[in-house]
Amino acid sequence: MAPRIATSAADAVAQITDGSTVLIGGFGNAGQPMELIDALMECGATDLTVVNNNAGQADAGLALLIKERRVKKIICSFPRQSDSWHFDEAYRAGEIELELVPQGNLAERIRAAGAGIGGFFTPTGYGTLLAEGKETRVIDGRGYVLESPIHADFALIKALRADSFGNLVYRKTARNFGPIMATAAAQAIVQVDEIVPAGGIDPENVITPGIYVDTVVALGGSN
């Protein structure tokens, strides 16, 4: 189905309800869907489980969601940064649950959810604290940890351009988690700079096929 074209970021995230699991794209500021995160802040949904590489920076976006205690749990690889003070405070107060995942396992677990894989053996993390309590196995002499897929209700993603069928292209390292997060969420909500007609993206160059995209909002862009 062609995606819904939302009229605004607020309209795009309107279906996100309390208790949802939300994948949020981006690595640093590159690919971060800032307007969608701000709209999520404004829409009031709380009790969220958020999956992102980090746990918010400074006083914007995800950091504000955490400050307002709207995130009950975060699954991420790198929460501790020089400007992650809102997470730090919530964590030290015991008011946010942290599931720490090596970055590559985080990516592969998201991909597994989208790909219908029930679990996979990864060498990353074997023998470490982050494998404690997890099933392990030595295969051909190498140690592996069994990791499970991360399914989500929603994904918030930033891409460069969509066509009217929801096919997406990204820009440089802003691609990062977007393509896999789109596959792992029941509803993928995407902000783009522009929407072009079907046929406006070469089929050879589509990075995220439209089948994965449910809602698109065009917000213009700085590029």
Place this chain on the structure above:
Amino acid sequence: MAPRIATSAADAVAQITDGSTVLIGGFGNAGQPMELIDALMECGATDLTVVNNNAGQADAGLALLIKERRVKKIICSFPRQSDSWHFDEAYRAGEIELELVPQGNLAERIRAAGAGIGGFFTPTGYGTLLAEGKETRVIDGRGYVLESPIHADFALIKALRADSFGNLVYRKTARNFGPIMATAAAQAIVQVDEIVPAGGIDPENVITPGIYVDTVVALGGSN
């Protein structure tokens, strides 16, 4: 390392030795590296394990390798076709081993090898003859089979174009197994229509990054 630019298909496959495991791309004729397969035929390597979606058709390419009993084992999803008479004869004579794998598991097993995954739980094949003897597990109410990666010594792949760093683009449904096979082989050998200078392929549109490509031969093309 920039790939070796071979002077001919024969030169490209010259390192393939007896007993090698060889991934061969293509689905039907689309993406089939016919010149590389012919060169493999001529180079004399025998006792091969071949991974391909099919088991050869008519009197060309892989079918001839099978006819000449150069393939001791084939891993494929669909050996039986109206024109797979050479495979049929070798199989009925007990002169070729067949490992039959559902097509999606075949693809995922090849991807797993390239991605350093030690094994994965797939729902495909659960409860069927093709899961016999394999570990199974019910996860969240759904049955899964544990499948293992398929590593190879060589991959023979057809792409449309390479740059001098080995970055590849494919053409339409000829892409099929090429990108994943390139990642799963110790040596990926690629035939292309043309080789362009570095910078000749937009970094956003690269399908196979050059890191996976070891040997490239330009053979011109019909397109």
Place this chain on the structure above:
Amino acid sequence: MTTYTPEKLTRDEMAQQVAADIPAGAFVNLGIGQPTNVSNFLTADQGVTLHTENGMLGMGPVATGEDIDPDLINAGKIPVTELPGASFFHHADSFAMMRGGHLDVCVLGAFQISEAGDLANWHTGAEGAIPAVGGAMDLAIGAKQTWVMMSLFTKAGESKLVKELSYPVTGLGCVSRIYTEVAVFELRDSKVFVRSTHGVSFEELEARIPVTLERA
């Protein structure tokens, strides 16, 4: 309500029924053989997107004449065309799309279906037969809904809808709808509902099929 028409459905009428049942905007994979014919009855209004497991969404009609391109084929290795908004992807991504439950409907042929929705369509199990599976097992369990098109009876007159499969299974509990020339069935809650009969009455069907049938 179980509806009735006096004539058996032709193959085209079966394809037409399947096409009419596909929800607007659905992503659909049509298996090789009879299911491929469904595409001829999809309307532009429906906005259905066709997937082919060899790496494409937005597949168009079969290619003819100068449009034939050996690099653009469907899973049956027939040259096809591409529509605006199409996309290409590699085999692992294509089967991830199927296995991950992203296709709405997949339409397949079958040797047998059990009342629990178990499907057999890949292997007769006959002595000396060379097995081949292709994408059958991925298709069977991948889509949100798996529908089957088949003739209801074998040439010997035996029902292909059975209590338990005698052929090797392709996928367990995956079939939710069966289109045949004499009836359309819906499988849910471990029951077999007869949506319509064609050229036979519900009672005649009951007499010839070894599973308990429910009126829809």
Place this chain on the structure above:
Amino acid sequence: MTTYTPEKLTRDEMAQQVAADIPAGAFVNLGIGQPTNVSNFLTADQGVTLHTENGMLGMGPVATGEDIDPDLINAGKIPVTELPGASFFHHADSFAMMRGGHLDVCVLGAFQISEAGDLANWHTGAEGAIPAVGGAMDLAIGAKQTWVMMSLFTKAGESKLVKELSYPVTGLGCVSRIYTEVAVFELRDSKVFVRSTHGVSFEELEARIPVTLERA
């Protein structure tokens, strides 16, 4: 032979040594911090391709002025440039490249390394510390060779090369080479070889390090 120079290596000299040791044509990931400095000493002749785990091969130097593009950053979130022949890919593909053993060399910092090549660099394990791992565990075990750059002693004068880790492990048995200001070590066959010493003698080093050292 274990070589000797009278002066300790500066940070730039350490980076220079690492750069000189990287094989021509290698695919390399340089970790955040000191390892990033290695790129300043790679020569064009070497033809080394840099990977950044946030989805790029063919990374160029740090971007300045008008070349700064917020969509083109490295794993340290610093704006960088792209070289001809670069490629972009998503996070799962990028970490598959690492985990699958396709990178030749990865250079990392460390808190501690054991004589078996176990690496600790992600977590001090200190009370109240907020753990963060990022790509450290993927990098440690992913590349064909993992090299470490660090000062050999803590501020308190304790050796970071130890018999067994006291810090939480990042990856087991993964480190094959250690570059420090006073010595370069090669770890193989469960032994620690001293390739060179700088400003200290082999014997002085032996006295300060709690593992058995071998002459190279």
